[in-house]
Amino acid sequence: MKISDTIIENHGLKKEEYKNIQKILKRDPNILELGVFSAMWNEHCSYKSSRIHLKKLPTKGKQVIQGPGENAGVIDIGDDDAIVFKIESHNHPSYIEPYQGAATGVGGILRDVFTMGARPIALLNSIHFGSPTHPKTKSLLNGVVSGIGGYGNCIGIPTVAGETKFNSTYNENILVNAMAVGHAKKTKIFYSKAKGINKSVVYVGSKTGRDGIHGASMASAEFDENSEEKKPTVQVGDPFTEKLLLEACLELMKDESIISIQDMGAAGLTSSSVEMASKGSLGIELELDKVPCREENMTPYEMMLSESQERMLIILEDGKENHAKKIFKKWDLDFVVIGKTTNTNNLTLKYYNKIVGEIPINALASNAPVYDRKWIKKKIPQNKIDIKKLKKTNLKEALKKILSSPNHSNKSWVTDQYDQMVMCDTAQKSGSDAAIIRIHNKDKAIAVSVDSSANYCKSHPLTGGKQIVCENWRNLISVGAKPLAITNCLNFGNPENKEIMGEFAECIEGIKEACEFLEYPVVSGNVSFYNGTNKKNIYPTPVIGGVGLINKLEKPLNHNFKREKSIIILIGKTFGHLEQSCFLKENYSISEGSPPEVNLLNEKNNGKIVLKLINKNFVLSAHDVSSGGLITTLSEMTINSNLGVKIEKPRKLRNLFEYFFGEDQSRYVLEIDPKNIIQVEEILKNGNIYFEKIGFTQKNFFEIEDEMKMSINELFEINNEWYNSY
Amino acid sequence: MKFSVTVTLKKDVLDPQGKVVQNTLINLGMNDLKNIRQGKFFEIEIDEKDEPSAKNKIDQMCKKLLVNLIIEDYKINKVS
Amino acid sequence: MKFSVTVTLKKDVLDPQGKVVQNTLINLGMNDLKNIRQGKFFEIEIDEKDEPSAKNKIDQMCKKLLVNLIIEDYKINKVS
Amino acid sequence: MKSSVIVFPGSNCDRDIASALEKMQFKNRMVWHKETSLPKSDLIVIPGGFSYGDYLRSGAIAGKSLIVEEVVKAANSGCLLLGICNGFQILTETGLLKGTLLRNKNLKFINRNVHIKVLNNKTKFSSKYESNQILKMNIAHNEGNYFTSKEHLDELKKNNLIAFKYCDSAGDVTDQSNPNGSIENIAGIYNDKKNILGMMPHPERMVDKMISNTDGVNLFSSLLN
Ligand SMILES: Nc1ncnc2c1ncn2[C@@H]1O[C@H](COP(=O)(O)OP(=O)(O)O)[C@@H](O)[C@H]1O
Numbered sequence A: 001m002k003i004s005d006t007i008i009e010n011h012g013l014k015k016e017e018y019k020n021i022q023k024i025l026k027r028d029p030n031i032l033e034l035g036v037f038s039a040m041w042n043e044h045c046s047y048k049s050s051r052i053h054l055k056k057l058p059t060k061g062k063q064v065i066q067g068p069g070e071n072a073g074v075i076d077i078g079d080d081d082a083i084v085f086k087i088e089s090h091n092h093p094s095y096i097e098p099y100q101g102a103a104t105g106v107g108g109i110l111r112d113v114f115t116m117g118a119r120p121i122a123l124l125n126s127i128h129f130g131s132p133t134h135p136k137t138k139s140l141l142n143g144v145v146s147g148i149g150g151y152g153n154c155i156g157i158p159t160v161a162g163e164t165k166f167n168s169t170y171n172e173n174i175l176v177n178a179m180a181v182g183h184a185k186k187t188k189i190f191y192s193k194a195k196g197i198n199k200s201v202v203y204v205g206s207k208t209g210r211d212g213i214h215g216a217s218m219a220s221a222e223f224d225e226n227s228e229e230k231k232p233t234v235q236v237g238d239p240f241t242e243k244l245l246l247e248a249c250l251e252l253m254k255d256e257s258i259i260s261i262q263d264m265g266a267a268g269l270t271s272s273s274v275e276m277a278s279k280g281s282l283g284i285e286l287e288l289d290k291v292p293c294r295e296e297n298m299t300p301y302e303m304m305l306s307e308s309q310e311r312m313l314i315i316l317e318d319g320k321e322n323h324a325k326k327i328f329k330k331w332d333l334d335f336v337v338i339g340k341t342t343n344t345n346n347l348t349l350k351y352y353n354k355i356v357g358e359i360p361i362n363a364l365a366s367n368a369p370v371y372d373r374k375w376i377k378k379k380i381p382q383n384k385i386d387i388k389k390l391k392k393t394n395l396k397e398a399l400k401k402i403l404s405s406p407n408h409s410n411k412s413w414v415t416d417q418y419d420q421m422v423m424c425d426t427a428q429k430s431g432s433d434a435a436i437i438r439i440h441n442k443d444k445a446i447a448v449s450v451d452s453s454a455n456y457c458k459s460h461p462l463t464g465g466k467q468i469v470c471e472n473w474r475n476l477i478s479v480g481a482k483p484l485a486i487t488n489c490l491n492f493g494n495p496e497n498k499e500i501m502g503e504f505a506e507c508i509e510g511i512k513e514a515c516e517f518l519e520y521p522v523v524s525g526n527v528s529f530y531n532g533t534n535k536k537n538i539y540p541t542p543v544i545g546g547v548g549l550i551n552k553l554e555k556p557l558n559h560n561f562k563r564e565k566s567i568i569i570l571i572g573k574t575f576g577h578l579e580q581s582c583f584l585k586e587n588y589s590i591s592e593g594s595p596p597e598v599n600l601l602n603e604k605n606n607g608k609i610v611l612k613l614i615n616k617n618f619v620l621s622a623h624d625v626s627s628g629g630l631i632t633t634l635s636e637m638t639i640n641s642n643l644g645v646k647i648e649k650p651r652k653l654r655n656l657f658e659y660f661f662g663e664d665q666s667r668y669v670l671e672i673d674p675k676n677i678i679q680v681e682e683i684l685k686n687g688n689i690y691f692e693k694i695g696f697t698q699k700n701f702f703e704i705e706d707e708m709k710m711s712i713n714e715l716f717e718i719n720n721e722w723y724n725s726y
Numbered sequence B, C: 001m002k003f004s005v006t007v008t009l010k011k012d013v014l015d016p017q018g019k020v021v022q023n024t025l026i027n028l029g030m031n032d033l034k035n036i037r038q039g040k041f042f043e044i045e046i047d048e049k050d051e052p053s054a055k056n057k058i059d060q061m062c063k064k065l066l067v068n069l070i071i072e073d074y075k076i077n078k079v080s
Numbered sequence D: 001m002k003s004s005v006i007v008f009p010g011s012n013c014d015r016d017i018a019s020a021l022e023k024m025q026f027k028n029r030m031v032w033h034k035e036t037s038l039p040k041s042d043l044i045v046i047p048g049g050f051s052y053g054d055y056l057r058s059g060a061i062a063g064k065s066l067i068v069e070e071v072v073k074a075a076n077s078g079c080l081l082l083g084i085c086n087g088f089q090i091l092t093e094t095g096l097l098k099g100t101l102l103r104n105k106n107l108k109f110i111n112r113n114v115h116i117k118v119l120n121n122k123t124k125f126s127s128k129y130e131s132n133q134i135l136k137m138n139i140a141h142n143e144g145n146y147f148t149s150k151e152h153l154d155e156l157k158k159n160n161l162i163a164f165k166y167c168d169s170a171g172d173v174t175d176q177s178n179p180n181g182s183i184e185n186i187a188g189i190y191n192d193k194k195n196i197l198g199m200m201p202h203p204e205r206m207v208d209k210m211i212s213n214t215d216g217v218n219l220f221s222s223l224l225n
């Protein structure tokens, strides 16, 4: 077949990139080779626009066993235990077919984790939808939530935390990010780097079909009016087969049979084989006629580009083929030796003994194109909002608006559809700041949370980037965990646009600063560009997934008030920053101004001391103050506890709205037993922590002195109404 | 007027359920089984006397709700 | 030989899904809709030339696996 | 007391039930579905999960597997048999328990803690509970909507074969406290001889205070008696 300009364009390759291919091969590629190049050189696999920025992220620390560059990051949690985790996006497929898109997103990230020898122990997700009034939102929400549940529930891994947000910026491009967390033995981690020549390359799992051909290129292309036509490429997930694959792989991993292993994710057989060879500086030869196929007459091109799910590539030690085969047969899975490692440094593709494609591995992997795209900085917006000029409201009405808004409503409509308890180690389900998962048969536990703040990032990406890392860190501290490391999923618009590229570069800069200061390294992640349609890009939406450690789990700490007459302490200074707040957005539809300032020094100090108080068992309940401000935080602490609170009027004369709805960072609300208050105050003073005693818990009523009084039932109703009537 | 609609997965779409059902039938001794495809079935009765117009309405129902056109094909048959 | 099998819920069995589908269609403006029943559909191909015997085999498949006789009815039709 | 847990491809509560049994001092064995004989056991458990992906109908394909024939034989000769969640669905597919489990009324997967009431505390599975005791247990299923014929329902009532009913925290059996649409709020039933129990809630999730509560403990300790 002659490679025409249209063919090149359909493969998402630029003219210069094609010329480059001709130069590398010293000839024209055939269509199979072109397909392989396009799969490896697209944004999704090559990180061509992001690579130079990602390099800036801090990835080291004594807790880090494996940073970015493998299927998932690995951290040390003491003893023989390691935690393996990563987050990944499945945005475009989920918009086209929400159930299958979300389901296969979960399946894909699980494979990344168990490929490394870890048994998955928790799933998280961050999902962003368009405005609730947009005609597509409801069915997308339904489809995505049941798809996430459908996969996770079936395979039997608890989905324990996440976030569900609505904003019209996602009307034409929803976000579906899934994170998986696994537990492994430190001494039994598996990597994708191939070693040794003439080793068997084995294909295991499901058969290859025509699913998702060109999926990776699709994930890297902007949507347009015709995107509906790209539909047939959507893959269908089979969680049942994935469960078999998981058990079979873990069984084979018990001994020393595996040299290296890699899941077939985006760009399937192509990227998995190339990655393994590239990391081992080897060549790899595949006999494509041996690939197990689901459909008749599949071509080598289709086999190399198929994104059929639930498949893995394994390089075996000599002589282990029969042993391994037995295990996969036990689990009713395909097992075929389809190739071998070579010393040629080429990807060699054979079909019935004839070479049908040959490409230097380097050209596909380490030497794939890298772009330093133009980007521009964003200034901090200066518009200040004068609250006195706004239409009058009162605390109660304003609070009701927030608690009944889609973004702040109780999410049990979503989380009840996920099995959160399977595996019997979920010490704290979703609903609190972070979920707590106990390490099986041990006293220790991990805490996990995912967070994002698109509004802040849109307004000022640098501050926004810092803020999400801090919020994530705060969420882990609030359940008594020491934050250890993060993974990140960077959802952005079109990188060829210099403002978008600026948002990207600056968010990364913010993430970097916060991670460095908090000693909270990045161990894995994923970039999703081209989120948007035509000329409309989504708000920059980096999502941070954090993991923390609780050394000895005695009683899971959550944010529900525990007793009457406890003292309520607010940690951290309140300045009353209202721009970009939920208060202005929900009450006045104002979304201008700058995000709250992030002071990393305070963040770190406050967090450390709060953790100290928790570890000394002085804290009955804790909640960080974030979107919606102090009053929202307090009401969330009452809603599920059946205990109210009485808050004194702020002592210094301040604007009540600024005080109660301001979104200043680095703050926590703690519930303290009066008998411990002296010791607590001493620790806070010695730690140089700014704090205020703001009130105490009481029965039945949520009350602010002289200003408002509401029954907890009423609060509960308000908070639970939206999803049930949507 | 009464119609039946059968909805099946498109040809190239993975059908995990079909695979498992086929294997089970064979394990149960049904060796003659060559192929089994499965799908959904609807029997729809509508208040409309004119056949083309009735059929058109059924078609609308399929497109709007009953069928996931991304992964499924469908067929409409008149029953009575 | 090819057969199609349609499986539907028995009349006295609660069908929440059918109800939701019906309501949704009416909400979508399909006012002529009188009734909708839904079920499963199988297309089965077997290696058997003799029609009665083939039909019998299909019937076995239904009884042994495909149909839950407590709540479902089924119908077999020859396709080709 | 010797127990066996049957593991199907797609079972996913097998490890959980095994942990619970071991914690309660059962001598437990895991039995892979391809095995053709059962170890000698006093109790057989079919755990929750999605055996064979729950394709076709939940439990349908597992109900036809080889090991299930052995389970049926054992149960018919009096061995105690407990089916939890998917296990309950499988037992109805084998015919060991009558009725069937339809899709939840709201057409959604439901995972949450619900209250159930012990209707019969005179069985091998329930003797350690009080009569009418209210338990809080976790449910996690798509198809837990129990349905059976009028005649069988009468039989269940007459012979005291309803094990648990969904109720509210005060013990009232109401429509609001019925999570999935089950006929008469039924959450679990016995066979005639009361040596087989099928239930949708997960007692194995309720044996550890750190994780939930311990309302499931007495089911296992009843069995040990
Ligand atoms: N935002 C990021 N921050 C850190 N590492 C990243 C980021 N994005 C991607 N990576 C790393 O780059 C590598 C390749 O990522 P990806 O292509 O998403 O993996 P996979 O092939 O498993 O889908 C991974 O090791 C991943 O952790």
Ligand SMILES: [Mg+2]
Binding pocket: A070, A071, A112, A263, A265
């Ligand atoms: Mg991977």
